[in-house]
């Protein structure tokens with residue numbers, strides 16, 4: 197641990213301050229050079245400039261009170277309605293949140309409260325395939341509902357039979373991913389939604405990753421399984437603008453199919469001397485930057501811009517998949533529907549993390565996964581430039597590593 201630091205007695209001149217911050221930043225992962233395969237979704241410098249200027253314009257504004265800042269209210273309303281149109285929810289209602297985890301927390305809370313109100317469920321459960329994002333486990337913990345995990349099929353998609361067996365009168369929510377983070381595959385959403393609808397249970401489609409790219413892949417003629425509000429029984433969806441929407445962190449959209457379902461989301465308390473506390477999400481004070489940034493990038497790119505980026509991502513993903521599949525000793529997990537995938541070794545006794553170490557040594561940053569051990573890639577438009585170099589290095593890394601002992605790199609996602 198570093199030594200504790202107290203607030204300095206005297207201030208620091210900006211030039212000195214920023215020099216120190218720039219120096220600190222040099223230790224960070226090189227996402228801009230395409231060396232990372234997670235965390236930052238880089239479209240182009242032009243897109244980043246638009247996001248940065250929009251953030252700066254609304255840096256200090258607070259979206260807590262829409263009457264004070266009608267601009268932010270308008271931007272948020274328009275981001276929600278543009279997203280609803282993309283996901284084919286003509287009557288959808290929702291809100292912007294700080295990210296996928298908050299969208300998911302609110303989806304679980306909304307489903308819990310709906311189950312209480314409509315079916316008098318007092319000890320609710322959430323049924324989620326193993327591949328569902330851990331934000332659902334966290335949400336279940338926060339909301340004091342029980343999590344029931346179900347298995348995956350051999351192709352890493354949700355096993356619908358297992359979900360059907362797990363759903364009962366206590367269930368408040370069934371979860372499906374479009375696409376899931378670990379394997380980039382879309383769950384069988386129509387079948388899952390039918391199971392949920394049969395019991396009057398809510399069904400959330402986690403499109404945090406896919407929400408801003410699957411609609412464009414579909415328009416490009418890429419086969420995209422049904423995943424959005426066109427599927428009967430889907431009651432809510434999450435889509436992160438700060439992933440394939442290409443804005444900066446802090447922007448996600450949560451949508452409910454209609455106003456009645458949305459009604460279980462907001463929270464209000466009117467007994468406080470400070471006045472009515474009414475919020476739709478977790479935050480009280482809400483930064484204006486993420487709302488402005490999301491609105492600006494969606495308006496700047498438009499459908500045409502997103503299609504161009506989706507085409508680049510798709511082309512690069514194909515190149516990478518083919519490249520990885522052509523390397524002796526490696527195999528891709530499942531058949532990814534989107535630009536996210538994981539690969540492991542063809543022989544279970546071999547150590548794929550040793551390849552990860554050899555790639556680290558070459559300046560790449562690949563995330564480690566488990567069940568099974570694998571390395572993980574999320575493809576951004578910026579990766580088009582580095583894909584060939586990456587594959588050359590991967591070939592060399594496999595030869596060199598020979599699947600030896602790894603240095604102890606562990607499968608991890610967060611802190």
Ligand SMILES: *Cc1c(COP(=O)(O)O)cnc(C)c1O
Nearest residue numbers: 295296297329331376377404405
């Ligand atoms: C990133 C992600 C989340 C969580 O979103 P955060 O913005 O990181 O909180 C949820 N689901 C999926 C599929 C994701 O990829």
